Every structure is written in structure tokens, then in C-alpha cells.
Amino acid sequence: MTLYxxxxxxxxETVRRGVFAVGERVPSVRxxxxxxxxxxxxxxxxxxxxxxxxxxxxxxxxxYFVRELPASPAFSQAASQxxxxxxxxxxxxxxxSTLRSIRSQDATPLGSPYPDPSLFxxxxxxxxxxxxxxRHSSWNLMDDLPPGNPExxxxxxxxxxxxxxxxxxxxxxxTVGATEAINLSLQAVAKPGDTVAVxxxxxxxxxxxxxxxxxxxxxxxxxxxxxxxxxALAIIIREHRIAACMVMPNFQNPxxxxxxxxxxxxxxxxLASHEIPVIENDVYQELYYGEARPSALKNFDKKGLxxxxxxxxxxxxxxxxxxxxxxxxxRREVEKLKFLNTLTxxxxxxxxxxxxxxxxxxxxxxxxxxxxxxxxxxxxxAMVTRFFPAGTHLSTPMGGYVLWVQLPGNVDSMQLYxxxxxxxxxxxxxxxxxxxxxxxxxxxxxxxxxxxxxxEAAVKTLGELVAGMARExxxx
Amino acid sequence: MTLYxxxxxxxxETVRRGVFAVGERVPSVRxxxxxxxxxxxxxxxxxxxxxxxxxxxxxxxxxYFVRELPASPAFSQAASQxxxxxxxxxxxxxxxSTLRSIRSQDATPLGSPYPDPSLFxxxxxxxxxxxxxxRHSSWNLMDDLPPGNPExxxxxxxxxxxxxxxxxxxxxxxTVGATEAINLSLQAVAKPGDTVAVxxxxxxxxxxxxxxxxxxxxxxxxxxxxxxxxxALAIIIREHRIAACMVMPNFQNPxxxxxxxxxxxxxxxxLASHEIPVIENDVYQELYYGEARPSALKNFDKKGLxxxxxxxxxxxxxxxxxxxxxxxxxRREVEKLKFLNTLTxxxxxxxxxxxxxxxxxxxxxxxxxxxxxxxxxxxxxAMVTRFFPAGTHLSTPMGGYVLWVQLPGNVDSMQLYxxxxxxxxxxxxxxxxxxxxxxxxxxxxxxxxxxxxxxEAAVKTLGELVAGMARExxxx
Numbered sequence: 046m047t048l049y050x051x052x053x054x055x056x057x058e059t060v061r062r063g064v065f066a067v068g069e070r071v072p073s074v075r076x077x078x079x080x081x082x083x084x085x086x087x088x089x090x091x092x093x094x095x096x097x098x099x100x101x102x103x104x105x106x107x108x109y110f111v112r113e114l115p116a117s118p119a120f121s122q123a124a125s126q127x128x129x130x131x132x133x134x135x136x137x138x139x140x141x142s143t144l145r146s147i148r149s150q151d152a153t154p155l156g157s158p159y160p161d162p163s164l165f166x167x168x169x170x171x172x173x174x175x176x177x178x179x180r181h182s183s184w185n186l187m188d189d190l191p192p193g194n195p196e197x198x199x200x201x202x203x204x205x206x207x208x209x210x211x212x213x214x215x216x217x218x219x220t221v222g223a224t225e226a227i228n229l230s231l232q233a234v235a236k237p238g239d240t241v242a243v244x245x246x247x248x249x250x251x252x253x254x255x256x257x258x259x260x261x262x263x264x265x266x267x268x269x270x271x272x273x274x275x276x277a278l279a280i281i282i283r284e285h286r287i288a289a290c291m292v293m294p295n296f297q298n299p300x301x302x303x304x305x306x307x308x309x310x311x312x313x314x315x316l317a318s319h320e321i322p323v324i325e326n327d328v329y330q331e332l333y334y335g336e337a338r339p340s341a342l343k344n345f346d347k348k349g350l351x352x353x354x355x356x357x358x359x360x361x362x363x364x365x366x367x368x369x370x371x372x373x374x375x376r377r378e379v380e381k382l383k384f385l386n387t388l389t390x391x392x393x394x395x396x397x398x399x400x401x402x403x404x405x406x407x408x409x410x411x412x413x414x415x416x417x418x419x420x421x422x423x424x425x426x427a428m429v430t431r432f433f434p435a436g437t438h439l440s441t442p443m444g445g446y447v448l449w450v451q452l453p454g455n456v457d458s459m460q461l462y463x464x465x466x467x468x469x470x471x472x473x474x475x476x477x478x479x480x481x482x483x484x485x486x487x488x489x490x491x492x493x494x495x496x497x498x499x500x501e502a503a504v505k506t507l508g509e510l511v512a513g514m515a516r517e518x519x520x521x
Numbered sequence: 522m523t524l525y526x527x528x529x530x531x532x533x534e535t536v537r538r539g540v541f542a543v544g545e546r547v548p549s550v551r552x553x554x555x556x557x558x559x560x561x562x563x564x565x566x567x568x569x570x571x572x573x574x575x576x577x578x579x580x581x582x583x584x585y586f587v588r589e590l591p592a593s594p595a596f597s598q599a600a601s602q603x604x605x606x607x608x609x610x611x612x613x614x615x616x617x618s619t620l621r622s623i624r625s626q627d628a629t630p631l632g633s634p635y636p637d638p639s640l641f642x643x644x645x646x647x648x649x650x651x652x653x654x655x656r657h658s659s660w661n662l663m664d665d666l667p668p669g670n671p672e673x674x675x676x677x678x679x680x681x682x683x684x685x686x687x688x689x690x691x692x693x694x695x696t697v698g699a700t701e702a703i704n705l706s707l708q709a710v711a712k713p714g715d716t717v718a719v720x721x722x723x724x725x726x727x728x729x730x731x732x733x734x735x736x737x738x739x740x741x742x743x744x745x746x747x748x749x750x751x752x753a754l755a756i757i758i759r760e761h762r763i764a765a766c767m768v769m770p771n772f773q774n775p776x777x778x779x780x781x782x783x784x785x786x787x788x789x790x791x792l793a794s795h796e797i798p799v800i801e802n803d804v805y806q807e808l809y810y811g812e813a814r815p816s817a818l819k820n821f822d823k824k825g826l827x828x829x830x831x832x833x834x835x836x837x838x839x840x841x842x843x844x845x846x847x848x849x850x851x852r853r854e855v856e857k858l859k860f861l862n863t864l865t866x867x868x869x870x871x872x873x874x875x876x877x878x879x880x881x882x883x884x885x886x887x888x889x890x891x892x893x894x895x896x897x898x899x900x901x902x903a904m905v906t907r908f909f910p911a912g913t914h915l916s917t918p919m920g921g922y923v924l925w926v927q928l929p930g931n932v933d934s935m936q937l938y939x940x941x942x943x944x945x946x947x948x949x950x951x952x953x954x955x956x957x958x959x960x961x962x963x964x965x966x967x968x969x970x971x972x973x974x975x976x977e978a979a980v981k982t983l984g985e986l987v988a989g990m991a992r993e994x995x996x997x
Contacts, residue, residue: 221863257861364868385733387697392840
């Protein structure tokens with residue numbers, strides 16, 4: 046990003062945060078030059094860019110003023126209405142081929158499911174890993190047999206305790222990322238052919254676990270702001286034999302909601318009354334935009350039926366692949382399955398993360414990441430609002446780093462995905478989030494990557510493609 | 522080990538290698554002092570030790586002479602005779618609790634399934650990992666999506682090609698150790714409830730894969746020197762619906778045999794004629810004592826029915842957990858299951874191993890390891906022969922680092938395991954190697970760790986315990 050682009054973004058952010066109200070005059074070119082310590086020319090460039098973007102307008106002889114920004118077209122507040130039918134799951138080939146195409150380094154990674162790794166404190170973690178490598182002459186594989194490295198387990202338990210979740214360290218089993226934690230948890234409570242209740246849309250990692258074990262998924266109506274519809278779930282439980290439920294109560298991927306404490310408690314209570322275990326995917330627990338980490342279903346678990354899964358892959362280091370499960374009454378079974386599945390989780394990554402947690406700095410890092418994601422959420426919403434045609438609707442993410450976008454008309458997200466990919470832009474097509482090929486006119490956009498002109502150009506191009514495809518649909 | 526103990530072992534090795542024949546005179550104390558560059562006193566100490574061990578004898582005025590060494594009581598040459606019945610598998614709790622107790626650092630690790638990590642070139646591998654950490658600011662998880670890091674795959678394919686196995690790099694899928702490779706391979710070809718044919722005894726990693734997926738195992742008579750009885754297998758195939766076969770044709774754990782090329786070809790042919798896939802566990806492929814790496818079943822695979830699994834955990838680095846599968850015609854399915862199971866294998870370990878393989882030095886390292894294991898195999902056989910009571914029988918390992926010991930009478934290896942553990946000595950009880958609680962009077966001993974007085978004392982103690990328990994059995 047050039048200096049003037051950077052300045053323009055800073056000023057736009059100030060406007061979005063309401064420091065300057067609509068119609069208000071922003072600092073003069075001379076004032077801004079002094080404030081920001083840049084040349085007059087840079088400020089002029091930045092103001093011209095903001096004018097072209099519709100953020101500012103000039104009034105002759107008076108200076109630059111804040112224009113009215115378009116309101117973000119929030120999502121319709123109705124819950125999804127999936128048919129109450131259990132179906133086989135076969136979504137992984139689509140997801141894998143999508144991720145593969147996203148891998149291409151030149152493409153704008155709006156379709157990536159992963160957070161921007163450049164925000165991770167990789168330098169510190171690498172230093173720790175190197176120190177461990179020097180300290181130990183060699184590792185004995187057996188030192189980290191399931192449940193895993195004792196010090197790492199202690200550190201994870203400590204963080205939960207600090208967040209009001211009393212955790213017995215003996216309940217924690219370290220896994221290869223949350224992927225393995227979710228897989229083993231599901232395997233511990235259900236068997237091939239069983240039916241599992243999921244949100245609609247649901248994060249495809251959940252669908253993968255169901256597919257891996259040859260189970261069936263039944264999608265439950267899910268409200269974009271409140272989460273899974275507990276009344277609808279109660280009916281499904283009466284009418285189907287549900288072996289387990291899988292949910293993401295905090296910053297659900299792709300919808301971004303947080304379930305209220307009341308709803309979390311009600312959900313856990315409903316499932317407990319039927320002795321149905323629930324697998325809670327809480328991988329975004331640290332990426333909240335509010336004041337504090339939201340509660341987990343685990344907080345309300347009285348019967349040990351909540352199998353809580355999480356990882357450091359979204360908040361600290363993705364390449365280390367360190368996750369964990371707290372499987373309640375299924376702890377012994379999950380530990381055994383971990384041993385059967387991958388024997389141990391690699392040692393050095395476990396010790397390096399434990400060292401990092403012990404030495405402090407994680408909370409400072411997280412505060413920074415949360416601030417960045419919160420800002421970039423606003424920027425992404427503003428860009429999509431500006432560039433996408435009328436009839437587009439957006440989610441309101443409360444944490445995490447993805448935006449869920451409903452395209453107008455019947456624009457096909459797979460067609461958009463293919464066209465955009467040819468132009469070097471990736472998106473997450475909506476069909477990845479359903480066991481029944483639904484959400485065809487939805488896309489998921491990742492906003493964790495640093496905002497730059499390439500991103501902005503990509504969002505603009507996407508908006509133009511969507512507009513063109515919507516017009517064609519109407520003509521058809 | 523003190524200097525004189527070291528010297529004693531060196532001389533004993535020379536005797537065992539036949540440099541000095543039985544009845545021959547060994548160098549005088551003065552000559553040995555000059556040859557080995559040690560003091561007269563050290564040689565006297567060493568010779569006294571060898572005398573007390575029964576390796577040398579003194580003849581007045583004549584010096585030290587080689588005594589007749591007891592012959593190693595080799596294994597009976599009959600194949601095992603398991604009943605032809607498929608059974609559920611539930612061996613993992615025993616194995617995990619055994620490994621846990623072995624973890625205790627003070628115990629003599631004769632029961633460990635893992636090679637001594639101090640032999641690994643960990644310093645070099647760590648240096649490479651550190652260099653990678655410095656080179657890359659951060660890793661993108663997506664760079665190593667299944668099938669895995671392309672350069673590592675290329676290096677693995679190159680090694681196979683150099684060993685006469687033409688491998689299409691596109692067939693290789695990187696996994697979290699061979700454990701995951703075996704699990705995914707089995708899952709790709711069979712389903713819960715299916716029956717899988719295994720050797721008898723069989724390596725428990727195979728049994729774990731069967732247990733993990735809720736399948737049934739049927740044990741096939743297995744010859745201690747020739748491997749699985751192919752005629753017996755043919756009969757089982759006629760009488761049972763066999764979904765898959767799992768074998769370890771090279772340096773089988775625990776028996777240590779290598780199947781002949783003729784038998785390998787016949788086995789692959791038999792299974793191919795019934796379209797039965799075979800999972801080949803070849804983790805010890807590099808740890809041969811002979812002139813060259815033995816062939817794999819994969820060499821004889823014409824129909825893509827061999828799912829070949831291996832890893833670097835036994836020969837290069839255990840803590841990195843890098844394995845791979847070459848699943849023949851099941852390649853796409855295994856790749857998909859890898860994606861579902863653990864998403865990716867951690868990147869840095871993959872790149873570090875690829876760098877190590879590219880830079881050379883692996884073959885030199887392997888030559889050293891093979892020599893050490895070959896020597897230590899002879900030492901372990903000599904010690905067990907000396908200290909265990911009559912009626913003990915031993916395997917003849919052709920590679921790897923474990924010895925399979927048949928205890929005399931009906932000595933119970935679980936009882937021996939418990940008693941030895943209380944004395945700080947671990948062993949591998951034989952029941953871990955069967956789905957039907959067989960091999961109760963067998964134990965597995967690991968001889969990869971450097972030989973020292975503690976090891977020798979442990980083998981002596983074990984021998985005394987076995988002798989005592991055998992006497993009790995007779996008295997009962």
C-alpha cells in the first residue's frame with residue numbers, strides 16, 4: 046500500500062467510527078498534512094481517492110466533507126428452513142478442490158477459511174521451538190502419549206479457568222488441530238449410519254466429520270443472529286433418532302452470530318433431557334469483538350454430555366496443528382481414539398505453545414488481532430455494501446473473520462466462484478456449508494488479510510460480476 | 522559405561538563375530554593395551570569381566586582363551602496355529618497402559634516399541650527446521666493440503682526409484698506417521714463389521730486400525746521365518762468373506778522375519794485373484810541387516826491393490842510424525858480421508874525432512890544405524906541366551922530392533938511384566954500382539970538402546986524372574 050492509500054484508509058476508518066459525522070468538515074489539507082506528518086501532495090492524493098470512493102465530497106471554497114455512507118444491508122432476520130430430512134454427506138471433494146484452487150498464491154484469498162498467518166506471533170513461537178530443539182537432545186515419542194503434553198494441558202486449563210470455565214486438566218486431550226478433536230468426539234458418541242443434527246448453514250468441518258464416519262446429517266433451522274432454532278430442534282428430536290448434535294455457538298462459521306447465554310443453557314438442557322451428546326466447536330472463542338470471551342456450552346454442562354473442541358489454529362499458529370477436546374463423560378473413549386488415530390500429536394509444537402502461554406504475551410497478541418479483525422469486518426462490510434448490487438444481504442459478524450453474503454436474485458455462487466477464480470479472485474461458495482446442496486446463492490468472504498487496493502479491486506470486481514449475473518438471470 | 526566395560530563389549534563383539542574362534546587365544550594384556558590405547562589395568566579389568574561372563578577363560582601361564590558360547594536357542598520352526606475365527610479387537614487399552622508405564626524415564630526401556638531417539642540425526646534436522654523458520658515469515662496452511670508437501674513427495678518417490686520400486690509421485694499421500702497411513706488405508710478398503718486377515722502374532726498397530734473402525738480380525742498361521750502361511754490364507758479366503766489383508770512383510774514386528782520375494786509375489790497374486798486389497802506396513806524398510814533393502818509387496822502389485830504404508834519415525838525422526846501411504850487404486854479415497862481426518866500434516870516437519878533428504882547424509886546415517894542394530898541384536902540374543910532358563914526360544918531378527926522371546930513352561934508374560942515393572946524394567950507382553958489374548962508366554966524386547974551395564978543387569982534380572990516363575994509353575 047502506498048503512503049496516500051494508507052492515509053486514505055486511516056481517514057475512512059475515522060469516518061466509519063463516527064469521529065466525523067455525515068456532513069461534517071474533515072481537517073483541511075494543510076491541517077491533515079501537519080497531523081499525519083505527510084506532505085500536502087500525499088493528503089491531496091488521499092482526499093482525491095476518498096472522493097472517488099464516495100467517502101468525501103468537496104464543496105468549492107469550503108473544503109472536504111463527509112458524505113452519507115450507504116447503510117449495510119443486514120441479513121433478513123428469518124431462520125433458514127431446511128427440510129427435516131436426514132441425508133448422506135458428500136461435501137469434502139468440493140471443499141478440497143475449492144481449497145486447492147485458493148492455494149494459488151497470486152489469487153486474492155477472500156475464499157480462504159484460514160486467518161492471515163502474518164498476524165500470528167510466528168517469530169516468537171519459532172524462537173521458542175528453536176530453544177526447545179537446543180534444550181533437548183532428542184524427544185522420546187512416549188513423553189507425549191495421549192492425553193498429551195502435561196504442561197500444555199495445564200496452560201489450556203488455566204486459560205479456561207481465567208474465563209470462568211472450571212476445567213479439570215484431566216479432561217483435556219490434545220489433538221492434531223480441532224479437526225481431529227471434532228472427528229474423535231463424534232466417533233466417541235455415534236456410529237456409522239446414525240443421524241447427527243447440525244446448524245443450517247453449518248461449518249463444513251462438521252459435515253466432514255459426519256462424512257468421514259458414514260453418518261447422516263439433518264439440518265436444523267438456524268437464525269442468522271440467534272443461532273440454532275431450539276424449538277425446531279426439539280421437534281426434530283421427537284421425530285428422529287438423533288445420535289448427536291454439532292454446533293458452533295460462538296462466531297459461527299459462516300453466520301458469525303453468538304448464541305445468548307439463555308439459548309446456550311436451553312440448548313444444553315434440551316439435549317441433556319434426551320441424553321443426546323453435543324459436540325461444541327469453539328475454535329473462534331478468542332476472536333470476539335465485544336468486551337469478553339463469550340460463554341461456552343461447556344459452562345452449562347451438568348451431565349458431561351458436552352464434547353468441547355477448540356484449537357490454537359485460528360488465534361496463535363495454524364501450522365503447528367494443536368487442538369484439544371474436553372469430552373466430558375466420553376473422555377476415556379476420546380483419549381483411546383486419539384491413540385488409535387494418530388498415536389501422538391508432535392511434541393515440539395506442543396511444548397512451544399505451552400512455553401508461549403506460560404511466558405505471557407498471548408493476551409496482548411489477541412487484543413491486537415481482535416482490533417484488526419473488528420476494523421477489517423467494518424471495512425469489508427462497507428466495501429461489499431458499496432460495490433455489490435441492490436438485493437445483496439450481509440451477516441453481522443460478532444467475532445471471527447468471515448462475512449456471509451446473500452447474493453441477489455438467483456446468482457449461482459459456483460458460477461461466480463469459477464468466473465472469479467479465472468480472474469485471480471477466490472470466494473467460498475455457499476454450497477460447501479450444507480449437506481443438501483443448499484445456499485447456492487450465498488458466498489463466504491474472508492477479511493482477515495490486510496486490506497489493500499488489491500482487496501478493494503477484488504471486491505469491486507466481484508460486485509460487478511454479481512450485478513452482471515443478476516441481470517442475466519432476470520433476462521432469462 | 523566405564524572404559525573397561527566398553528572395552529569388554531568390544532572384545533565380546535569381536536568374539537561373537539568369529540574373529541577369534543572358540544579355544545583360540547586372544548591378545549595378551551600387553552598387546553591389547555597397545556592395540557586399544559588403554560592402560561594395562563583397564564585391559565585386566567575388561568578380561569576379568571569377560572571371564573565372569575563366561576566369554577573368556579584363563580589358562581595358567583598361557584593367557585586368555587575364547588570359551589564355547591552357548592548356542593542361541595532359535596525359535597521352533599513351526600507356524601502359529603490360530604483358530605480360524607474372526608473376532609472383535611479390543612487391545613488398545615492394554616497397549617496404551619503398557620506404553621504409559623514404559624514412559625517412566627528411569628525404567629530400562631526393553632518394552633519400548635520405539636527406536637532409541639539418540640541415534641537420530643536430530644541436530645541436523647533441527648538446524649534445517651530452524652532455517653525454514655527463519656526463511657519463511659509464516660506458513661500458509663494451504664500450502665501443504667493433501668496429498669502434502671510436493672518436494673517431500675518427490676524425495677520419497679526418488680528413494681523408492683533408487684531401490685527399484687517405480688513410484689508415481691502422484692500416488693503418495695503424506696500422513697501423520699504410519700499410524701494414520703494404515704488407518705486411512707484400511708478405512709478406504711473396508712467398512713465396520715468387515716473381517717480383516719492379519720498375521721499371528723501381528724503388530725498391534727494393525728490391530729488398532731481394525732479396532733478403531735469396528736472391524737473384526739482373523740489371525741492367519743504365520744511362520745517365524747517365512748511369514749504369513751499363504752496356503753492357510755487361501756483356505757481362510759475360501760471360507761470367510763475377507764475384506765482386506767494386513768501384513769508386515771519386512772522385519773515383521775515382533776517376529777523379525779523377511780518374506781522371500783517368491784512368497785511376496787505369491788501372496789500378492791493370491792489376494793489379487795480374489796480382488797482383496799492388502800495393506801502393507803513397511804516402516805522398517807530401511808533397517809535391514811543384509812546387503813540391500815528388501816522388496817516390498819508393492820513391487821509385485823499389478824492391479825493397484827497394494828496399499829503401501831511407511832514413515833520416517835523408525836529411521837530418521839520419530840517426533841516429527843511424518844508418514845506416507847501409496848494406496849494404489851485407492852489413492853483418491855485415501856487422500857480424501859486424510860483431508861477429513863487431520864486436514865494437513867504440519868508443514869515445517871515436512872519441509873525439514875524434504876531438505877534433509879535432498880541434502881544427502883541419510884544413507885550414511887542409515888548405514889550407521891543398521892550396523893548398530895545388527896550388533897545390538899547379537900548382544901541381546903547372547904544375553905538372553907546366557908541369562909534365561911532352558912526352554913526359552915528366540916526369534917532371529919533380520920532387521921529392525923526387536924527380539925521375540927518364547928518363555929519356557931507356561932510363564933505368564935503379564936505377570937512377568939508387572940513384576941519387572943516394579944523393579945524398573947519394562948518388557949512388551951505378548952498378548953498385545955493378538956486379537957484373541959494369545960501369546961501369553963511371549964515377550965518382545967527392544968534392543969535399539971545403547972548397551973550398558975544397566976541393560977545387562979535388567980536382562981539378568983528378567984532371566985531370574987522367568988526361571989523362578991517357571992519353577993513355580995512346575996511346582997503348581
